[in-house]
Amino acid sequence: xxxxxxxxxxxxxxxxxxxxxGTVLASFWVGPRQDKSEKLDTYECGMPPIxxxxxxxxxxxxLVAMVFVIFDIEIVFLFLWAVIFRRLGWFGLAEMGIFLMxxxxxxxxxxxxxxxxxxxxxx
Amino acid sequence: MAYLKDLLLGFSLxxxxxxxxxxxxxAAICAVVAIAAIAVVALVAVWFERxxxxxxxxxxxxxxVGWHGVLQTAADGVKLFVKEDIIPATADKLLFILAPGIVFxxxxxxxxxxxxxxxxxxxxxxxxxxYLLATSSVVAIxxxxxxxxxxxxxxxxxxxxxxxxxxxxxxxxxxxxxxPVLLAGSLRLGTIVDEQAGGFLGMGNWYVWNPFCLISFIxxxxxxxAETNRIPFDLPESESELVSGFHVEYSGIRFSFFFMAEYAxxxxxxxxxxxxxxxxxxxxxxxxxxFIYIAKVCALLFVTIWxxxxxxxxxxxxxxxxxWKFLIPLGLINILGASFWMILTGKV
Amino acid sequence: xxxxxxxxxxxxxxxxxxxxxxxxxFSANLVRAAFSLLFxxxxxxxxxxxxxxxxxxISQVIIYVGGILVLLLFGVMFTTNVSxxxxxxQTLQMKWGILFLVVLFLLLIPIAFITPWSVMPDxxxxxxxxxxxxxxxxxxTKYLLPFEIASLLLLIALIGxxxxxxxxxxxxxxxxxEDTSAL
Numbered sequence: 001x002x003x004x005x006x007x008x009x010x011x012x013x014x015x016x017x018x019x020x021x022g023t024v025l026a027s028f029w030v031g032p033r034q035d036k037s038e039k040l041d042t043y044e045c046g047m048p049p050i051x052x053x054x055x056x057x058x059x060x061x062x063l064v065a066m067v068f069v070i071f072d073i074e075i076v077f078l079f080l081w082a083v084i085f086r087r088l089g090w091f092g093l094a095e096m097g098i099f100l101m102x103x104x105x106x107x108x109x110x111x112x113x114x115x116x117x118x119x120x121x122x123x
Numbered sequence: 124m125a126y127l128k129d130l131l132l133g134f135s136l137x138x139x140x141x142x143x144x145x146x147x148x149x150a151a152i153c154a155v156v157a158i159a160a161i162a163v164v165a166l167v168a169v170w171f172e173r174x175x176x177x178x179x180x181x182x183x184x185x186x187x188v189g190w191h192g193v194l195q196t197a198a199d200g201v202k203l204f205v206k207e208d209i210i211p212a213t214a215d216k217l218l219f220i221l222a223p224g225i226v227f228x229x230x231x232x233x234x235x236x237x238x239x240x241x242x243x244x245x246x247x248x249x250x251x252x253x254y255l256l257a258t259s260s261v262v263a264i265x266x267x268x269x270x271x272x273x274x275x276x277x278x279x280x281x282x283x284x285x286x287x288x289x290x291x292x293x294x295x296x297x298x299x300x301x302x303p304v305l306l307a308g309s310l311r312l313g314t315i316v317d318e319q320a321g322g323f324l325g326m327g328n329w330y331v332w333n334p335f336c337l338i339s340f341i342x343x344x345x346x347x348x349a350e351t352n353r354i355p356f357d358l359p360e361s362e363s364e365l366v367s368g369f370h371v372e373y374s375g376i377r378f379s380f381f382f383m384a385e386y387a388x389x390x391x392x393x394x395x396x397x398x399x400x401x402x403x404x405x406x407x408x409x410x411x412x413x414f415i416y417i418a419k420v421c422a423l424l425f426v427t428i429w430x431x432x433x434x435x436x437x438x439x440x441x442x443x444x445x446x447w448k449f450l451i452p453l454g455l456i457n458i459l460g461a462s463f464w465m466i467l468t469g470k471v
Numbered sequence: 472x473x474x475x476x477x478x479x480x481x482x483x484x485x486x487x488x489x490x491x492x493x494x495x496x497f498s499a500n501l502v503r504a505a506f507s508l509l510f511x512x513x514x515x516x517x518x519x520x521x522x523x524x525x526x527x528x529i530s531q532v533i534i535y536v537g538g539i540l541v542l543l544l545f546g547v548m549f550t551t552n553v554s555x556x557x558x559x560x561q562t563l564q565m566k567w568g569i570l571f572l573v574v575l576f577l578l579l580i581p582i583a584f585i586t587p588w589s590v591m592p593d594x595x596x597x598x599x600x601x602x603x604x605x606x607x608x609x610x611x612t613k614y615l616l617p618f619e620i621a622s623l624l625l626l627i628a629l630i631g632x633x634x635x636x637x638x639x640x641x642x643x644x645x646x647x648x649e650d651t652s653a654l
Binding site: 009012021030037068076083084 | 210223231232234247286293308309377442447448463
Binding site for chain 1: 476477480517520521525526530533534537538539541542545546548549590591592599603604606607608610611615618619622623625626628629630632633636637
């Protein structure tokens with residue numbers, strides 16, 4: 001692992017940004033420009049837009065993101081374990097068994113609480 | 124990268140240069156090649172998809188530009204390039220301009236560790252599998268940004284759905300990647316592929332023959348369909364309900380960046396599937412070549428397109444239930460099963 | 472040449488981190504401020520990798536960009552227009568904030584000088600081992616108890632989050648009546 005192994009990432013990021021920016025600029029320069037205000041409206045089935053789209057959202061989206069963060073962290077741990085599992089054997093399996101049990105409990109909890117029910121039912 | 128570096132070092136002119144300059148030079152060449160490759164992949168894949176779709180519906184598809192319309196997508200690209208650049212008056216201009224760039228750069232960053240053949244990755248990181256998970260999460264941010272910046276109801280609903288779907292399916296994707304990592308004991312793609320060499324007819328050691336990895340492969344494939352917003356999981360873009368989701372307001376060249384990123388992501392997840400489960404560039408009878416690898420990736424891409432004309436779109440509650448109530452529990456059990464199997468067969 | 476390269480990488484990354492963090496802190500638009508964190512997290516990941524901590528850097532991106540940032544964005548987006556307030560930002564508790572900042576700064580300066588920083592080696596020198604296996608072995612043998620407790624902590628965090636977000640049963644019943652936003 002050398003710093004230079006990570007250099008392609010750095011260079012790729014800058015080149016991709018340059019490519020994206022350059023193409024958009026070139027397109028802006030090549031393309032026609034007409035200032036028609038109707039054209040600059042947002043699309044809403046052909047009618048003038050009503051109100052603002054930045055309304056309140058269903059909290060379910062937020063809940064899913066929250067559950068995701070927890071699982072994401074656990075997955076990072078799982079990858080750590082997977083790489084060295086060959087060295088650990090039964091011991092590693094037992095450890096991960098406990099770890100996964102807690103994870104499954106978390107999943108069952110959110111399941112039971114209805115976080116995973118997307119269609120809202122009248123209660 | 125290693126391949127190109129050795130090639131460059133073959134010339135006496137380059138031997139005189141410091142090694143870091145060689146590294147940077149090869150990295151720059153790799154980056155340029157990768158960006159060119161992505162454009163070509165997108166062009167060919169779109170044509171491929173349109174032709175296959177057409178023939179599956181007893182149509183001919185594009186026929187006029189070039190032989191069997193092979194230049195059609197190039198013509199479309201030129202058309203998109205010379206279109207007027209429209210930013211809605213109510214949009215958040217800065218974020219509106221940034222969003223396609225972020226999605227595109229995210230896709231390109233994943234591309235860095237994907238090899239195009241033996242020793243032909245821009246960089247063979249020893250943490251490549253985790254790196255791919257990291258870069259793929261950038262797409263979710265880009266989608267949310269596009270939806271919010273457009274100031275359009277369709278866009279915002281599409282992007283919220285897209286983000287929720289993307290996050291949800293990232294978990295099963297990661298869970299089903301773990302069994303091959305377990306078997307190989309490494310996160311380096313090159314090592315994982317090398318572990319699959321040899322065996323019966325030169326294909327016997329592919330991880331897909333392992334029962335737990337077979338489950339993994341199928342479920343990984345399903346999860347990545349959802350991650351790349353492909354039918355039957357294309358809810359963020361569902362034309363019939365959300366017009367076209369998070370990129371309703373995008374047109375011209377900005378739209379084409381979303382498009383390119385989508386096809387790049389399709390190619391990347393198919394390539395990762397081939398590398399992790401289908402033996403990468405190891406073909407039958409011990410032949411290993413980049414072409415075998417590319418052929419396998421194309422076969423997976425064909426299945427993706429095939430599914431598009433086979434399955435109807437899921438509802439969002441079905442989509443979420445599939446992920447959280449089926450794939451994730453299965454993924455956890457699968458990991459335990461794979462580790463048991465490893466101990467019982469004495470691989471530990 | 473290599474020394475120049477090293478400092479170039481470091482200063483570019485530091486510039487990205489500080490620039491985007493400053494934008495987050497001073498931008499009046501909350502949503503843009505949140506999006507600016509994307510660059511901060513990426514720059515930080517780059518710095519971790521620069522210091523030879525590849526695993527920490529990559530997990531930083533996975534967890535912070537993939538999870539926490541989306542959560543933050545959802546939080547910001549969902550609460551706009553709730554109290555008639557837009558995405559404008561207010562500054563509260565200026566005095567205490569500055570005091571806290573000064574104390575934190577004074578604490579960090581000695582740490583920066585005491586820590587023996589190690590950086591990624593150059594092309595000519597010996598390659599560094601990936602930090603994945605050492606961290607894994609450490610977590611699963613020596614630091615096993617903290618590791619398992621961490622997973623328990625995550626479970627508690629999840630339960631707490633669900634309880635808070637779902638609200639009291641009474642409030643929930645009222646909300647269910649008005650809930651027409653089935654997306």
